[in-house]
Every structure is written in structure tokens, then in C-alpha cells.
Amino acid sequence: MKDKLRNIGPKSAAWLHQVGLRTRGDLVEAGPVEAFMRVKRAGFRPTLNLLYSIEGALQDCHWQDVSQERRSELVAAAEAAIDELPPPRHAPPAGPVTTTVLTADTVAPRPDEHESD
Secondary structure (H helix, E strand, O other): OOOOOOOOOHHHHHHHHHOOOOOHHHHHHHHHHHHHHHHHHOOOOOOHHHHHHHHHHHHOOOHHHOOHHHHHHHHHHHHHHHHOOOOOOOOOOOOOOOOOOOOOOOOOOOHHHOOOO
16 A cells, blocks of 8 residues: 555555555545455455454544444445355365275285286
């Protein structure tokens, strides 16, 4: 972030910068939910604290001073936007791993290991 904003620490500022939000004006234009969603869509894992911090920065107050009513509105809007995201492209996590121990008495010999008589 070019502008030093209240509540926005170095990590949050770096995330916002990487998604094209570099000034207070950029944040005002995007709004807190869209800014949060840009960070999320970029593959970062923001918590709701980022959402509240952006709102606090725009209101010029500490993020903990954002009213509970406003927080609820922000969370509802973010959840609705998250529901609109496409499913992840990666494969689901693998199932449990099982280990099989092969021993000489449970495995047939390889053809090249036969003794020639």
C-alpha cells in the first residue's frame, strides 16, 4: 500500500498491493468486501479480521470499534460472495494411506530371477 492506513499491517498491505489495491482511493472504490474477495481469490487465506480491518481503515477507526451490526453485514456479504466462487481446481485430499509389506514368501519371483538349471 502506498498510503499508510490504520489497521493495515505489512502482510495485509502486501496482499492488497498484490491484488491491485495500492491506495486508500483503490480501497474506497472496491469497498471492504470486494477487497477481501480479491485477496481470497488470489489464493491467500485471509481471516475475517482483514475484512474488519479494511472497514476500520475506511472508517478511520480501530477494527475492533466496527459495530457488531456492521460486522454482521460484512460477514453476510462476504459469505454470499464466497458461495459464488467456483469450486477449487485441485483434487480432493487423498484418502488414508495403507502400507503393504511384501516379503519373499508373498511375492512371485521376477522372470529374470529364475535359476537356470
